Amino acid sequence: MSSSNRIQAQTLLKSARILEAPVDVEKIAKILGFTIIPFPFPEKRKGMVLIENGVKAIGVNEKHPVTLQRYTIGHELGHFINGHAHFENAFIEDETIFYDHHFQQEREADSFAAELLMPKDFLENDLALNRIDESQLLGKYLVSKQALWVRLNTLRLAEKYSYLRSS
Numbered sequence: 080m081s082s083s084n085r086i087q088a089q090t091l092l093k094s095a096r097i098l099e100a101p102v103d104v105e106k107i108a109k110i111l112g113f114t115i116i117p118f119p120f121p122e123k124r125k126g127m128v129l130i131e132n133g134v135k136a137i138g139v140n141e142k143h144p145v146t147l148q149r150y151t152i153g154h155e156l157g158h159f160i161n162g163h164a165h166f167e168n169a170f171i172e173d174e175t176i177f178y179d180h181h182f183q184q185e186r187e188a189d190s191f192a193a194e195l196l197m198p199k200d201f202l203e204n205d206l207a208l209n210r211i212d213e214s215q216l217l218g219k220y221l222v223s224k225q226a227l228w229v230r231l232n233t234l235r236l237a238e239k240y241s242y243l244r245s246s
């Protein structure tokens with residue numbers, strides 16, 4: 080599941096000629112045929128993906144910070160890439176508890192978002208070659224602190240580059 084998300088993200092980054100962070104997630108969405116629509120959703124709603132009659136749209140909460148909006152777009156694209164969002168289906172993202180069969184899909188969509196916004200090889204270059212610290216990583220990747228640390232821990236980069244902890 081995550082290896083397939085990684086390959087899909089790498090292929091998209093390559094075709095968009097994106098070689099370093101920040102990843103232009105709107106460009107990736109456009110390549111996949113999606114229009115991004117900022118929308119005044121209620122605070123708890125992050126966004127939604129809609130595919131209907133050949134129209135592909137991702138709505139993002141216009142009141143949310145850019146870092147969260149970028150993650151939401153990546154997450155919604157993850158539903159599409161993993162085949163969750165079928166025609167005449169809309170995925171609506173609430174910060175509520177998902178039913179079991181949805182929970183796995185949410186994890187897969189999150190996994191794709193992480194692979195797209197924080198590619199393993201981009202991070203490894205920045206850490207091994209450039210030795211950039213936490214605040215520089217946040218500024219460069221335009222992701223939330225929480226998303227960054229989940230990614231660093233998942234890839235075991237936090238333990239490999241222990242200087243990050245003290246930055």
Ligand SMILES: [Zn+2]
Pocket residue numbers: 154158170172184185188
């Ligand atoms: Zn979702």
